[in-house]
Amino acid sequence: METLFCDLHLHSCLSPCGSDDMTPSNICGMAMIKGLNMIAVTDHNSARNLPAAQACADAYGLLLIPGMEITTREEVHLLGYFPTVDQALEFSEFLRAHMPKKKNKPSFFGNQLVMDEDDNVLAEEDELLIGAADLSLGELTKLIREAEGVPVPAHINRGSNGLLINLGFVPEDLRLTAVEVWRGLPCAHTPQEGRVVLHSSDAHYLGDIMEADVSIDLPERSVGAFLEYLRRGRPAV
Numbered sequence: 001m002e003t004l005f006c007d008l009h010l011h012s013c014l015s016p017c018g019s020d021d022m023t024p025s026n027i028c029g030m031a032m033i034k035g036l037n038m039i040a041v042t043d044h045n046s047a048r049n050l051p052a053a054q055a056c057a058d059a060y061g062l063l064l065i066p067g068m069e070i071t072t073r074e075e076v077h078l079l080g081y082f083p084t085v086d087q088a089l090e091f092s093e094f095l096r097a098h099m100p101k102k103k104n105k106p107s108f109f110g111n112q113l114v115m116d117e118d119d120n121v122l123a124e125e126d127e128l129l130i131g132a133a134d135l136s137l138g139e140l141t142k143l144i145r146e147a148e149g150v151p152v153p154a155h156i157n158r159g160s161n162g163l164l165i166n167l168g169f170v171p172e173d174l175r176l177t178a179v180e181v182w183r184g185l186p187c188a189h190t191p192q193e194g195r196v197v198l199h200s201s202d203a204h205y206l207g208d209i210m211e212a213d214v215s216i217d218l219p220e221r222s223v224g225a226f227l228e229y230l231r232r233g234r235p236a237v
Ligand SMILES: [Zn+2]
Pocket: 069, 077, 154, 155, 161
């Protein structure tokens, strides 16, 4: 078993609400300073900064979990974790066709920067990334699994875009095996029973990336082992 200190919900400068300092290179550098071993970059509805994140993570010896934070039709935030950057990119391209056709206004929403691993801006994403897809939570859960990913509702106990707050319950028919619980707020319900519970920072600024205080034990240091850990859920005690 290997103990990996992790932060599995991070926004890069591709998310309009993410700081321009959250470049893939800076995120990985800060993760190293914090003593993390495993991170996930999970931008809103796009995976376009994952290639740079992968290159930087590889250079530092960090394990990168390719991810995205998808907004469902119900305005629920759903994390998708994928086996490879290419699979995440493919899903991101698929999702693009299901997003509202609205252009970003950088002066209002913030920049959406696509970076390379050396902190150069490769492009600016012009479709606004923070809208909701025209796909339901149920549809997206299924689609993520079909793409070999694992769906994990984000910050379920948080007022904005949390599953419990939006829907009031965790739909059993979705067979969710993992949820993310926001540590800054109580979680009155116990939807986490039998499920893996993730605690992450949802950092939009470099300083908010977590200290090494949450860890996961995996049989080996690999994306596959992490996805299996999520899929299994937590055995009922
Ligand atoms: Zn969110």
